[in-house]
Amino acid sequence: MSAIVTAAMVVIGDEILSGRTQDRNIGYLATLLTAAGIDLKEVRIVPDEEDEIVAAVNALRERYTYLFTTGGIGPTHDDITADAIARAFGVPCEYDSKAYAMLEATYAARGLEFTEARKRMARMPEGAEHIANPVSTAPGFRIGNVHVMAGVPAVFQAMMDNVLPTLHTGTKMLSAMVPCPLGEGVIGGPLAEIQKRHPDTIIGSYPKFGEGRFSTELVVRARSPEALEAARAEIEKMVAELAA
């Protein structure tokens, strides 16, 4: 009996959709969750528009065990994630006294003014709990199953280090890769037969194109090591026979 834990991600930011900034958080989170036995099932990239953020968050938080968001929690006018999450949960967005005091102390220690903009970073939905930010103080937060984090990769990654130990993890999805010198057109038929014989595995075929020709990486995924090995061995045999 495998425990399945699922997740989705919402990436918030016009800069990703305009191509100005290359997202670096999706691949990071995907790899981290897979290693932890949590299945990332969907990612949405949405603009800095409250209605869009609310719609994406509400659609995904109800379907999956966990939702992770990145972006839009800084001090400027286009940082509207805290308000959007509060609206998604139907609660007020207010100054969090602990976050406020922490930020106030940090800026005082650095001899910097605690501006209205900086105070914005202490705002979060009522009932939210902090996600510590060891890089630059201003915390992310968790409310329900939604984890709200920074978009700057160094900060996001540091926050995830704090989030990961708090998550329920599932039976880890194992994977094995069989390299294949042949294109998908040759192996497609036999591979589909192997998939049919091994319904408790997910077999993927990933074409690569280089030096004017296609080759393939065949990847089996399964939660059971025995199921994985049985399918892997059949695929290896198939490749050896077809490539001979």
Added chain:
Amino acid sequence: MSAIVTAAMVVIGDEILSGRTQDRNIGYLATLLTAAGIDLKEVRIVPDEEDEIVAAVNALRERYTYLFTTGGIGPTHDDITADAIARAFGVPCEYDSKAYAMLEATYAARGLEFTEARKRMARMPEGAEHIANPVSTAPGFRIGNVHVMAGVPAVFQAMMDNVLPTLHTGTKMLSAMVPCPLGEGVIGGPLAEIQKRHPDTIIGSYPKFGEGRFSTELVVRARSPEALEAARAEIEKMVAELAA
């Protein structure tokens, strides 16, 4: 009067969600569309599951001028995009005679068998038009406002070269960047005031973290060159004053 043309993208593939493959098509499409005056408004990454693909395609094709999909159009059992798109449009998915003949001739010329797997690549929704694939023959297709393309970046990019000239383009969104040595906490308040005074622009603030401190890139976007320049000049003046 600006013409606004919008777009969304669906990235199809378990391999992106597992972290096994790093997506390289989102940033490429975002940059290409922005340069063409088309606003990319949402991206969804979904697994190789027909229901998920159908739901994402139907949600997005009705909201935006164009929808672009990548992935899942190869010859293997996990390539289910053509079937999913046909179901989304409520039409049959059948062998396209032109694509079939083209693939048959290509494999014959290369002395290769036209396997059942390879024949799969000739399947498309009834009424679809080809998107030529100069890299590896098997075409993508367009049906309605949905453009269905390969996930392999070299093939996707070659297909987009053929798609781009067929698109209606809008008034191009112009942008200007003002580098700022200060963090967002200092500039956030004054920047919000500038945004209020320039409602026909979109002003974004993008924090960067390096060498132990934050700096910021302030980006103004507008469709009118005059509106862009007016906001840019104010931001530049603000940065000069605050950094003095």
